[in-house]
Amino acid sequence: MTRAATLGELRASGYPDRTVKQELRANLVARLRAGEPLTTGVIGFDDTVLPELERALLAGQDLILLGERGQAKTRLVRRLTDLLDEHAPVVAGCEINCSPYHPTCVACRRRHSELGDDLPITWVDRQRRFAEKLATPDTAVADLIGDVDPIKVAEGRTLGDEETIHWGLVPRHHRGIVAINELPDLPERIQVALLNVLEERDVQIRGYSLRLPLDVLLVATANPDDYTNRGRIISPLKDRFGAQVRTHYPRTVDDEIAIVHTEATPPPADVPVHVPRFLDEVLAELVVLLRASPDVNQRSGVSVRFTIGAHETLVAGAVRRAARTGAGLAVPRIVDLRAVLPAALGRIEFDLLDEGGEVEVVDLALRRAVLTVWRRHLGGEDLRDLVARFDAGELTVETGDLTSGDALLAAFGDRVDGLARWTERLGEPAPGEGGDWDAGDDAEVAASVAEFVLEGLHLGRRINRDDVDDGRVRYGG
Structure with missing residues (x-):
């Protein structure tokens, strides 16, 4: 006009x-x-x-x-x-x-x-x-x-x-x-x-x-x-x-996750990334717990930027592992959450009488967040057979930030009974028919699900987890 x-x-x-x-x-x-x-x-x-x-x-x-x-x-x-x-x-x-x-x-x-x-x-x-x-x-x-x-x-x-x-x-x-x-x-x-x-x-x-x-x-x-x-x-x-x-912080986990997906820096285009929904929920629950913690200065709050930064660190760990191991798909796992703690501490103000307790506060909140999400999705699962294999000494699983999905799954043997059911309950793409997995993308998703299951069993005091050298952990009976 x-x-x-x-x-x-x-x-x-x-x-x-x-x-x-x-x-x-x-x-x-x-x-x-x-x-x-x-x-x-x-x-x-x-x-x-x-x-x-x-x-x-x-x-x-x-x-x-x-x-x-x-x-x-x-x-x-x-x-x-x-x-x-x-x-x-x-x-x-x-x-x-x-x-x-x-x-x-x-x-x-x-x-x-x-x-x-x-x-x-x-x-x-x-x-x-x-x-x-x-x-x-x-x-x-x-x-x-x-x-x-x-x-x-x-x-x-x-x-x-x-x-x-x-x-x-x-x-x-x-x-x-x-x-x-x-x-x-x-x-x-x-x-x-x-x-x-x-x-x-x-x-x-x-x-x-x-x-x-x-x-x-x-x-x-x-x-x-x-x-x-x-x-x-x-x-x-x-x-x-x-x-x-x-104004206020997001009042639901879904809102927190939606903001993160909108604001987070996109991963590099040359490495495909899939972030499991349950890990997004863990980060959101972590922030909810920190915002209610008496050890955190609630007047300063815990910004959504904390969640966004934690998500980006989580994805970066998966991309680093995929680049090192040659995986075609970068899928974050529980082991990648360990890197979130030091990267995120600078965004939070604490109310602690003794110095040096910041890591313990966030680590405790992170473990509670993992257990909350685990119980939400897998609380009704019958995992007695898997726990029995650990207790009998038949099964030991070692993982780390550079352990490929294929290597982690190999520790279970030829198959993991219940893997298809776990992935379905967690809302992830199901592995091959009968709980088998294929090399490549399926293995990375399956490894993330399997590691989450093991961490939940550990936090529920049903199996042990020991720290090994170089940041690796070992799950056993």
């Missing part, structure tokens, strides 16, 4: 004259009537966070997203741009995106009075109407609001001339969305500069007799004050936010 090039053409086209909050509200109502979600790509918030966010936008309120780290606050803020019009008209050449209908800055007002309907306009896309600022202690008022530009003064203009101002981030995104991440980190004297923006909708710069009515949606994110301890949101500023939306 041909877009208007002047104010007169814009009026003739019937383009609506509305504020950014009215624009967001109208587009949100259209989505709701069409049965579409507020946003996509955010999992687990459909019945909790998103309804609150919808109400805040429909009410035309500036808002603050409050929650622990790794709760998709920044992602939610960025997706709000989807509610803006794809393109919006602004006065051509304006630094602060003045509306052609209601010019705000002195230069655009002067041009409007001179040119009238011949005022030239241009169109900006929605991404140029969104600004994101990470609050840091060195942030200045000039960064957010603006300051006198000495170069413009040197050109001969007077200090009282509004056109000597170099506009900051907020005015430059007039008629858009401005997001400030980690708002408590912003020094309190700088937070004061936002008071007029949120209430009176204007700015003040170095004593100028200036009223610049701003049309913005201001969105902030913050961790709970009692966690960050790096600063606070001053009470007058907190009072000016119309809504506070509290």
